[in-house]
Amino acid sequence: MAAAPSIFLKLIRTGTNSSLRFLSSSPSSIALKSEVVHDEPSISVPVEEFDGGGGDDLKCRIFRLRLPKRSATNVIEKWINEGNQITIHDLRRISKELRKSHRFKHALELSEWMVSHKEFELSDSDYASRIDLLTKVFGIDAAERYFESLPPNAKTTESYTALLHSYAASKLTSKAEDLYERIKESNLPLSAITYNELMTLYMSVGQVEKVSTVVEELKSQNVSPDIYTFNVWISSCASSLNIDEVRNILDEMSAHEAGPSESWARYVKLVKIYLASGQLVNSEVNSVVESDKGITQREWITYDFLIILHSALGNKVILDQIWKSLRMTNQKMISRNYACVLSAYLMLDCFNEVEEVINQWNTSATTDFDVSMCDRLLKAFQEVGLIEKAEAFRVLVSKKKCDTR
Structure with missing residues (x-):
């Protein structure tokens, strides 16, 4: 269930084609984009x-x-x-x-x-992709030999970053740092992706104190941090429970032009921090969700992610209690809230609960059943390869006479 949060994000996003990269294990997929x-x-x-x-x-x-x-x-x-x-x-x-x-x-x-x-x-992306594939098939030595054999005009930011990613994935810190110095000496234009690779490496080898140094260098080079940069930076502070620094980073994020992705990223990271510090894991659910007081839709997003994360941990009992408590609040639930809990129960193969949630949504006096949301949910499960879960969901929705495509 380790990959569950990234799957859930894909499932409950109300957007269309945008994806959140901040939960992926590495930023290499950005570097190896096709054109x-x-x-x-x-x-x-x-x-x-x-x-x-x-x-x-x-x-x-x-x-x-x-x-x-x-x-x-x-x-x-x-x-x-x-x-x-x-x-x-x-x-x-x-x-x-x-x-x-x-x-x-x-x-x-x-x-x-x-x-x-x-x-x-x-293209530059073709060379970068080849470096990544050589690493996976024949190992890092083959990727190194290929990179060194490239003509100067093919040693671009993307090919350098692809090799840096290979070093980072193999936790070869010394080689990664040496290559990083070569990249700087090449005077190639750098984006946040290159810095992200180095930050990810330091996180993976436990040298979290070096992450902030990389961020400082990124800023000194007038490179704009992206959402992945912020989230690795936040994770490095959260790992040492430096919550004050996390708040400072969040303030800095707010100073940037924040689109939907940034908002969702901040919420999920905050919930992860609370979970890591034990403030939510060991607490009674009623202290997290108080049914006798109203909560805002802003707070609802945090609770949505709380549902996701407890599902990823396999805590069905707590999930049941959170969902029950949330339904007793004064705040009107919207389609996203139902999609979130449906996703959680589907991931846990709790199909009886899935049917109950569909019933609750379909009979709600305040929130119309959203067929298009179910269609997106169904498609999302199919896209991440969860075909059996998708089919089970389709059957349950059809059983309630709420057709999906």
């Missing part, structure tokens, strides 16, 4: 008619290679020899899906195929 390339070169080898069935595309063929030892390169060559075309955008898209599925060896083969065909112009 859309227009007017892409393509390869076409006209031969005999394509003999595949309906829906038989290149991605499907590669994903049917269940064993890593099977060659994705052979699949690509066969695809082309059947008279089909392939673009660098296709390869990037398939590679991204392979990485999501932890099919790193096949993703690396796609990268190698791109490198071997000179008609494809590689």
Whole structure:
């Protein structure tokens, strides 16, 4: 259940495509972003008619290679020899899906195929992705050799940061610090992502006191901190229960232009701090939620995350009590509150409770049942691979005659 908070955030966000990166284990996914390339070169080898069935595309063929030892390169060559075309955008898209599925060896083969065909112009992100894949498939030494073999114009901020991420993930502090000095000497423009990698490394090896030093250097270089920067910084202070410094950081965050992501990040970190310090874990639920006094929607968000975090800890008894207490408050519940507790019970496979919450929502005199919210909840579970939970939820909602798509 360690990844549950990040899953829950995806489930209960009311936004559409934005995602919160501050709960991920590392910021590498930001550094390895893909880019859309227009007017892409393509390869076409006209031969005999394509003999595949309906829906038989290149991605499907590669994903049917269940064993890593099977060659994705052979699949690509066969695809082309059947008279089909392939673009660098296709390869990037398939590679991204392979990485999501932890099919790193096949993703690396796609990268190698791109490198071997000179008609494809590689981007900075392509080089960075290759470094990450080499680390995962062959180890850090292979990634180092590849990076050092790159021409000077390919040693960009992204490729440097990808190697720094590999060092950080392997907890190679000395190598990471040496590379960081090389990055600074290169005079390349840096973003918060590079600093975040170093901060994450120091957190993982227990050198939390160095995090603030990195933040100070980031500021001295006039680099704007991002939401991940703030949250690693807060975590470093929270780990030593330096709550006064946490409050100072939160004040600094408030001084920035705060969008929805920043607001949610601050709330979840605050709740985590309280949990870590034992102020909520060991308290009686009635002291957390007092049914005889009203609470604001601002406070409701904190309680939503309290539900999430206790669910991640598997504390169903406390979850039951919190939900019962919240329903006795004077504050009107909204769709987000119901979606939050539904997500929590679904993650714990408590389907009887899920049905009860649907009943409560569907019969509420103050809050209309929100079919679109359930649709988003269903889609979110599907997107994170929780297909069985998604189907169980769909069946329960349909049983109550509240259709979902």
